[in-house]
Amino acid sequence: MLLGWTIALAIGCAQTPKSVSGTRIAISVTENGFEPKVVAVPAGKPVTLVVTRHTDETCVRDFVMAERNISKPLPLERPVEITFTPEKPGDLTYACAMDMFRGTVRVE
Ligand SMILES: [Cu+2]
Numbered sequence: 065m066l067l068g069w070t071i072a073l074a075i076g077c078a079q080t081p082k083s084v085s086g087t088r089i090a091i092s093v094t095e096n097g098f099e100p101k102v103v104a105v106p107a108g109k110p111v112t113l114v115v116t117r118h119t120d121e122t123c124v125r126d127f128v129m130a131e132r133n134i135s136k137p138l139p140l141e142r143p144v145e146i147t148f149t150p151e152k153p154g155d156l157t158y159a160c161a162m163d164m165f166r167g168t169v170r171v172e
Contacts, residue, residue, distance in 0.1 A: 085172075086111075093117035093124045093138060097165035098158075104170045105150060112147045113169070124165050129158040 085104035091113055092099050098115075105111040115127050117138040127136045127146060136144055150156060150171040159166040 088112045088114065090143075091115045091167065093119060093122070093165075095119055095121050097122060097124065097160075098167035101166075102168045102170055104172050107150055107153050107171045110147055110149045111169075112145050114143050114145055116141065116143045122160075122165060123162055124160040126161040127158060128161055128163075129156060129169075131156055134158075135161075 084100050087105060087109055088111070089103045089105070091103065093115065103113070113127075115136075115138055117124060117140055120140060125138060127138055127144065128134070129146075129148075132148055134146060134148065136146055138144055150169070153171050156169040156171060157166055158169065
């Protein structure tokens with residue numbers, strides 16, 4: 065228990081403020097588009113993005129990551145899980161179906 069707490073603290077300290085990283089990351093669709101705009105994931109492990117659309121105010125209705133052939137509809141207030149394994153470090157981008165609102169998955 066103490067060990068787990070120590071690890072949690074160490075991970076917490078290693079993160080720069082406002083950056084989100086891990087293998088399971090929540091992304092919201094708000095009036096501002098995808099939030100957070102940039103998330104970091106490790107290379108070589110399956111990662112899951114849990115995308116929840118909270119608004120009808122934008123054109124975002126789908127999650128499209130063209131490089132990965134991923135295209136998923138985002139129903140309002142329903143979390144959608146998108147799982148893939150990024151093999152190598154670099155940036156993957158995703159967007160709405162019209163490529164207007166965008167987000168970045170930074171593979172590290
Ligand atoms: Cu759009």
